Structures are given as C-alpha cells and as structure tokens.
Amino acid sequence: MLSGDMEKRQQMKDDLQRCIDAHKDELHSLSRDIWSNPELAGNEKHAHDRLVRFFSQDQTWTVQSHYKLPTAFKASWGPVSGGVGDPVLNVGFLCEYDALPGIGHACGHNLIAEVGAAAAVGLKAALENQTELPLPVKITVLGTPAEEELGGKIELINAGAFADIDLVFMAHPAQQDASFHPCIIIEEMLVKYYGKASHAAAYPWEGVNALDAAVLAYSNISVLRQQLKPDWRIHGIIKHGGEKPNIIPAYTELEFYLRTPLLKDLCDLKAKAEACFRAAAGATGCQVEITAPTPTYYNILPNATLASLYESNGKALGIHFPEQPTSFCGSTDFGNVSFIVPGIHPFFYICTDALNHTEEYTEAAGAEKAQLYTLRTAKALSMTAVDVVCCPDLLKKVRDDFRLAKLKQK
Numbered sequence: 001m002l003s004g005d006m007e008k009r010q011q012m013k014d015d016l017q018r019c020i021d022a023h024k025d026e027l028h029s030l031s032r033d034i035w036s037n038p039e040l041a042g043n044e045k046h047a048h049d050r051l052v053r054f055f056s057q058d059q060t061w062t063v064q065s066h067y068k069l070p071t072a073f074k075a076s077w078g079p080v081s082g083g084v085g086d087p088v089l090n091v092g093f094l095c096e097y098d099a100l101p102g103i104g105h106a107c108g109h110n111l112i113a114e115v116g117a118a119a120a121v122g123l124k125a126a127l128e129n130q131t132e133l134p135l136p137v138k139i140t141v142l143g144t145p146a147e148e149e150l151g152g153k154i155e156l157i158n159a160g161a162f163a164d165i166d167l168v169f170m171a172h173p174a175q176q177d178a179s180f181h182p183c184i185i186i187e188e189m190l191v192k193y194y195g196k197a198s199h200a201a202a203y204p205w206e207g208v209n210a211l212d213a214a215v216l217a218y219s220n221i222s223v224l225r226q227q228l229k230p231d232w233r234i235h236g237i238i239k240h241g242g243e244k245p246n247i248i249p250a251y252t253e254l255e256f257y258l259r260t261p262l263l264k265d266l267c268d269l270k271a272k273a274e275a276c277f278r279a280a281a282g283a284t285g286c287q288v289e290i291t292a293p294t295p296t297y298y299n300i301l302p303n304a305t306l307a308s309l310y311e312s313n314g315k316a317l318g319i320h321f322p323e324q325p326t327s328f329c330g331s332t333d334f335g336n337v338s339f340i341v342p343g344i345h346p347f348f349y350i351c352t353d354a355l356n357h358t359e360e361y362t363e364a365a366g367a368e369k370a371q372l373y374t375l376r377t378a379k380a381l382s383m384t385a386v387d388v389v390c391c392p393d394l395l396k397k398v399r400d401d402f403r404l405a406k407l408k409q410k
C-alpha cells in the first residue's frame with residue numbers, strides 16, 4: 001500500500017468520524033424516538049416514517065418508502081468516482097427497528113437503526129469529495145423490518161432487494177463487543193391440538209382434553225432436552241391453553257423454537273420434536289396439526305477479512321474485543337443475507353450488564369450512555385467500508401472469504 005493511499009484512507013476515516021460526531025444529537029434523537037414508540041414486527045410504521053424523514057431531509061439521498069414491504073425502505077446515494085462503464089460497488093447498511101411484545105426495545109433494534117443510519121451518513125461524507133476511487137461507489141441503506149418475527153430480510157431477499165448490493169454491514173447490541181459471533185439456525189414450529197369440549201365436572205368422560213395434549217407435549221420436549229447436543233436449543237410456550245376451568249379445552253396452541261448450528265442437525269431435531277408432539281396427541285386422543293409459520297433463519301457466515309478490518313478500526317477507536325467472547329447467541333435473519341452477500345454483523349456493548357430481552361436492557365437501549373458505544377460502532381463499520389472501497393485487494397479477499405465460507409457449509 002502506497003503511503004499516499006494510506007493517507008487518503010485515513011483522511012476519509014477522519015472525515016466520517018467528524019461527520020458522525022456532527023450529527024450525534026440528530027442520531028440520538030432518531031433512535032430515542034424509535035425507542036419511545038416501540039412497534040412489533042411488520043407494524044413498524046412510526047419507525048419507518050421517522051427513518052424515511054431522516055434520509056429525505058438531505059436531498060442527495062433518493063428515498064423509497066414502503067420499499068417492497070409495507071414497513072421497509074431504501075435510501076440510496078451515488079455513485080461517485082470511478083471510470084465510465086466501471087462496475088459500481090454498492091455498499092449496503094441495514095437498519096432494523098422492530099421491538100418485542102410487552103418489553104419494548106429489549107433487543108436494542110432502535111440502536112441498530114441508529115448505527116446503520118450513522119455509518120451510511122459517515123461513509124457518504126468520506127466519499128463525497130473523492131474523484132479517484134478504484135471503482136465508482138454507491139451507498140444503499142435498507143430498512144429491514146420484522147427481525148424478531150416473520151423474517152423481513154428473507155422476504156426482501158426473495159423480492160430482489162439485495163440483488164445489486166455488493167457488501168452489507170450492520171451491528172447488533174449485546175453484552176460485549178465481538179467482530180463475529182455465529183448465531184444459530186432457527187425454525188419455528190406451531191403446534192395445534194384439537195380435542196372436544198365438555199362440562200369438566202358434569203361430563204368429563206365426554207371430553208377430549210387438548211390442554212392435556214399441550215402439557216404432555218411440553219413435558220415430552222423437556223425430557224427430550226437432556227438427550228440433545230449442548231449447542232442445540234428447543235424452547236416454547238403454550239400460546240392458547242383453554243377458556244375456563246369448567247370447559248374441557250377443545251383447542252390449544254403451542255409455539256416452539258428449534259435451533260442448531262448446522263442445517264443437518266436441524267432436520268434431526270425437527271424429527272425428534274415432531275415425535276414428541278405426535279405422541280402427546282396419541283396419548284390424549286387429540287388431533288394435531290404442526291406447521292412452520294415463518295421461514296428458517298440461517299446461521300451467520302463468517303467473513304474473516306471484514307472481521308479483522310472491523311477489529312482494527314474498532315481498536316483504533318478504543319473498542320475492547322474480549323479474547324473469548326461469551327456474547328449473545330440467538331438467531332437472526334441476517335444469517336440468510338450472509339449467504340447471498342458478503343457482510344458483517346458485529347455485536348456491540350451498550351454500557352450495561354443487563355441481558356437482551358429483559359426490561360433492564362430496554363432501559364439501557366434508550367439511555368444516553370449507550371450513545372458513545374453506538375456511534376463508535378457506526379464509525380468502525382463505516383471505516384471498514386472505507387478500507388474495502390479504497391483497496392481492490394481487500395475487496396477481492398472479502399469476496400474470496402465469502403465463497404470459501406459458503407463452500408465450508410456444504
């Protein structure tokens with residue numbers, strides 16, 4: 001790398017940091033507004049409108065509201081630099097903004113939206129005056145709703161929203177900073193038992209108890225759990241358990257999440273779980289219906305080059321990456337994105353010991369003190385994008401890593 005090139009990259013990184021700092025109040029007010037108006041997956045109308053307004057106020061962004069999904073959006077900027085006819089390098093940033101039932105932004109998706117917006121605005125500032133980049137560059141921000149439920153990114157993939165994106169960046173709040181954490185595959189099972197109602201005291205022998213089936217199913221799964229591999233997960237709730245103690249429940253409904261690191265393990269786990277659900281139906285005389293209401297979320301593919309660039313940029317900003325992150329291990333529809341576009345989904349600390357999906361985490365995600373960590377994450381992501389757009393060798397390595405990671409999955 002020529003020293004002039006290094007200087008240019010550093011200059012761009014300084015520009016983006018200055019820009020993010022200059023917008024810090026506006027960015028905080030964006031995430032705080034989303035935090036104050038929590039909306040469930042697929043219903044993020046307020047967050048959608050707020051983010052659309054955020055990008056529309058700068059007329060250099062082309063903004064498409066309701067992009068392919070009612071609460072998704074797209075904001076694009078560029079291309080800038082490069083030669084006529086050169087392929088454009090399209091850098092994507094993702095904003096999530098759905099909340100959880102009852103506990104609001106307990107997963108900090110308001111901060112994911114802020115990171116995506118800040119990183120994109122920062123990269124734009126870094127690119128604005130560049131005339132000699134190796135390729136023309138454009139920026140695409142996608143507002144991707146419904147991560148906690150429904151798999152918004154999967155719907156957007158199927159609708160072609162990622163087709164022209166070359167690199168994709170987002171970051172998720174957690175307990176520690178980590179440039180990579182795999183996240184595991186998840187599939188949902190919805191189980192419905194159909195029995196027969198009867199007066200529970202007068203004619204119990206006439207009833208077929210769907211709640212008994214649900215309880216047995218729950219117990220069967222609990223017994224199964226001790227025979228599962230340590231990194232498999234199965235957990236569920238009884239969503240509908242009957243109407244009244246003196247009516248034998250004719251209908252019950254359970255929702256279970258099944259998770260494994262590998263797809264082939266998921267097939268084994270599904271077969272075992274299904275046997276548990278059917279056995280409960282057999283024992284009680286109920287009919288059972290088992291469906292998968294949402295698409296499978298895949299594991300996140302690693303990208304070693306992006307992860308190492310993110311770590312060195314993060315360290316330059318004072319981020320500490322523990323040697324052995326014990327970070328959060330849920331699932332995300334970003335996994336599916338990572339199979340079609342090279343990308344990175346680091347986790348970041350937000351100045352709390354609280355755990356995701358708790359009321360304490362909701363509190364932390366709206367707090368002023370999370371801002372330093374949120375904006376520093378946005379800067380590190382944006383700086384990583386600068387490295388790749390300025391250096392064709394790095395872009396090639398990112399693409400090679402992507403191909404290799406996919407091959408290793410087979």
Ligand SMILES: NCCCC[C@H](NC(=O)CCN)C(=O)O
Pocket residue numbers: 107147148149150151172186188294297329330331332
């Ligand atoms: N269809 C259910 C998907 C649940 C996804 C959820 N994701 C997270 O908690 C991570 C980020 N919000 C989960 O892992 O339970």
